[in-house]
Amino acid sequence: MERTAVVVGAGIGGLAAxxxxxxxxxxVTVVDRAPVLADAGAGISLAANGIRALDALGVGAAVRAAGRGQYTGGTRTPGGSWLARMDGTALERAVGSPIVGIPRSELHRLLRAALPPGALRTGVTVSAATPLRGDRVRVETGQDGEPPAADLVVAADGIGSRIRSALFPSHPGPVHSGSTVLRAITARPVDLRTDFELTWGRGAEFGHIAFADGRAEWHAVLNAPAGVRHPDPLAVLRDRFADWHAPIPELLAATRAEDVLHHDIAELATPLSSFVAGRVVLLGDAAHAMTPNLGQGACQALEDAVVLAARLDGVADVDGALARYDAERRPRTTAVAAAARRAGRMGQQLSHPLAVPLRNALLRLAPSGAAVRAILRHAAWTPPLTRSFSGE
Known part of the structure; x- marks a missing residue:
């Protein structure tokens, strides 16, 4: 008999699952509480592990075609001097793929397009996932036409996951990281000399990702308490970064005020004791939301999706397969989340007037291949090889 699953959440991780x-x-039925999927968001960088996961899911070629490889760029100071340069060609030789920059909306569209018609239902808010007799699970929505009971429920409902809160009521949940991010995609193409850059000031970061159509995503990350908002955030940023190097003022000038998104950065700083509760499995930000300092959040969700399917591939023992998923994914994501937190503290969040120049000096003295090796620590992942996943 064909097995069934309900995936809660139509973000990157849920669609990949x-x-x-x-x-x-x-x-599989995917449900999402949004009445209309608005494709909000700015841009995303996908390292080789994320691209390999997309290959295993059958959409890697389409994402490569729509994205732009990151071969040039690196990390700079506000005055424009280089702290570390990026060698995308060396990275591609090492892991088979450059980092790929793509608008989030385009990645979402490509993932949705690979699903059959009718597999995605919007406007469905899930309140609970209740075990039934016979290893079945019912998704409860309080609405008519609830999804039928399934053999598996995948909770991919994000950092504020209601399902996670119900399953692990004693877990403290997400906490503020100490930073806030403002970002947007430019309204027109911008003349950029690099594919990707980060610039670190004191308690501040500005970065850009160049897209295939000439536009760019930019983000500004600032040390700030949660909840701080501005009537005109773009004006605040133009003032804050007015004396930072080109093309930062040009990127802001090419942006419409209504396109700026502002979110506080939160994370699950306390790891979960398990990603599995019966026939409910947590995935992506619902399981291990991390800070964006390594660009690994979406890549880890994509890894989750591939490993979950690979462990369930052709097995009769679903519970054993879920236990193997948990044993494989929890240590990996916990380590990556901790590394991302450390990277933020030594990068964007660093603000001490003596510590910042010391860090900059150490970065300048690092060997030329250090940046590639740092990326390889997390990007050198390959999908499991099973009957349905060749990893190619």
């Missing part, structure tokens, strides 16, 4: 489960022959 649906593709992975369908690849091994499961019938």
């Amino acid at each position: 649906a593709l992975g489960l369908r690849r091994i022959g499961w019938q």
Whole structure:
């Protein structure tokens, strides 16, 4: 009999999980509380591990075609001097793929397009996932036409996951990281000399990702308490970064005020004791939301999706497969989240007037291949090889 799953959340991780489960022959329904998927968001960088996961899910080629490889750039000071340069060609030789920059909306569209019609239902708010007799799970919405009971529920409902809160009521949940991020995609192409840059000031970071169509995503990360908002955030940023090097003022000038997104950065600083509760499995930010300092949040969600499907591929013991997923994914994501937190503290969040120049001096003295080796610590991942996943 065909096995069934309900995936709660139509973000990157949820859509990837649906593709992975369908690849091994499961019938999958994806539900999302948004009445309309508005494709909000700015840009995303996908390291080789994320691209390999997308390859395993059958959409890697489409993402490469829509994205732009990051071969040039690096990290700079506000005055424009280089702290570390990026060698995308060396990285591609080492892991088979450059980092790829793509608008989040385009990545979402490509993942949705790979699902069959009718597999995605919007406007469905899930309040609980209740175990039934016979290893079945019912998704409760309080609405007519609830999804039928399933063999598996995948909670991919983000950092504020209601399902996680219900399953682990004693867990402290997400906490503020100490930083806030403002970001947007430029309204027009911008003349950029690099594919990707980060610039570190005292308690501040500005970065950009160049897209294939000439536009760019930019982000500004600032040390700030949660909840601080500005009537005109773009004007605040133009003033804050007015004397930072080009093309930062040009990127802000090419942006419409209404396109600026502002979010406080939160994380699950306390790791969960398990990603599995019965036939409910947590994935992506619902399981291990991390700070964005390594650009690994989406990549880890994509890894989750592939490993979940691979462990369930062709096995009769679903509970054993979920236990193996948990044993494989929890140590990996916990380590990456901790590394991201450390990277933020030594990068964007560093503000002490003596510590910042010391860090900068150490970065300048680092060997030329240090940046590539740092990326490889997390990007050198390959999908499990099973009947349905060749990893190619």
